[in-house]
Amino acid sequence: MAIDLYVWPTPNGYKVSIALEEMGLPYTVHAVNIGAGDQFKPDFLKISPNNRMPAIVDSDGPGGKPLSLFESGAILIYLAEKTGKFRPQDPATWYTHLQWLMWQMGGVGPMFGQAGHFMFYAPEKIQYGIDRYGAEAKRLMKVANERLAASAYLGGDEYGIADMATFPWLRLHERYGIETAEFPHVKRWIDAIAARPAVQRGLELLKENVRPAGQSLTDAERENMFGKKR
Template identity: 60%
Template sequence: MFDLYSWATPNGHKVHIMLEELDVPYTVHAVDIGAGDQFQPDFLKISPNNKIPALVDSDGPDGKPFHIFESGAILYYLARKYDRFLPQEPLEHYRVMEWLMFQMGGVGPMLGQAHHFRIYAPEKIQYAIERYSREARRLYGVIDTQLERSEYLAGDEYSIADIATFPWIRSHEKQGIDLEDFPKLKVWFDRIEARPAVQEGVRVLTDLRQDYTADRDRWENMFGSGQDR
């Protein structure tokens, strides 16, 4: 049994989707990052970087409860535990890890910055908007080119690399991106979006989400002085 501590963000949705794809029982605990729940001592015990998601497995590798943070690490842990969405054959395995790291090191951070400066920043800094919007477009191009070679990011099989990347692409309009400009990526996106487990996963906790820009305290907890704890 899993206890998932999460919120309705792209990084949270990665793990929501993975658990739905695995069809395993889990209990989700809302960590309202606008209210500052991520700084509570009990949460910091399982996620010392005060970020969601974090997972507690009551039946860990040694048969004891085990907790893990960082969305990519959680995907890898679950893939290994259930031998799903991560090939065992070495070359295929490394290709999946390659594209998972691409998401963790590039897609997430850069698209996150595009979101911030285009939508959440209190002042519109044109240089930052152009810098991260341009990088977002470049990353979309990298993905589109890769998908000319295979149906999914790391080959012809759906993997944790796709699960990690898809939630960030859902917000393409906020990043100033039209998917029609990236036809191979759009086909990939539509294929994944149609999966029942994906549809279930992206609904998790969305009814609790609030607009960070409408409440100064929530904005501070997300981006401002609320981080200084």
């Protein structure tokens, strides 16, 4: 039975589409247009009460019962546990993967997201925000580069869910004025992951709805994405 994926083509959305492709799980895509305010619809809030995508509903969850999940990190852990794929059996190795997944969830996603907000979407240019979050994005690239100098992937020798979570963000480094010439180990890692067929399929997610880089938001889109609703 297919997993229902509620999503929009953003870095957080790609995390889950890539994982589903890598793990060979069938899924049905339900577009959640965050610019149009779909994330506030009552039916979606029953699945994702924090009004954020991605979210999933697995009709064949634990014990054969339906399970809904929000938060991309929780979804990735669940899918790895469900399939036994990209889930190292050695506890120390698994916790290393989880450590770097949490690094992405608590650091890369929020900091790159704030950098993007101030650089591209804020209604007025606030240089402090641009400098603050741009510098933090670059610092996180340095952390990744140092890790990947010592390890093929973030979790260790094997590609895993921490890489699936982080790749959709770091592959966009040029948008943030970050050149990989300064971070050669990150470049090697990005190139290796981008070449994976499942990753390429995952990045096809709702491709007709991908916002062109630099395209301005309408007032309604800005309110839906960054306003005071809910």
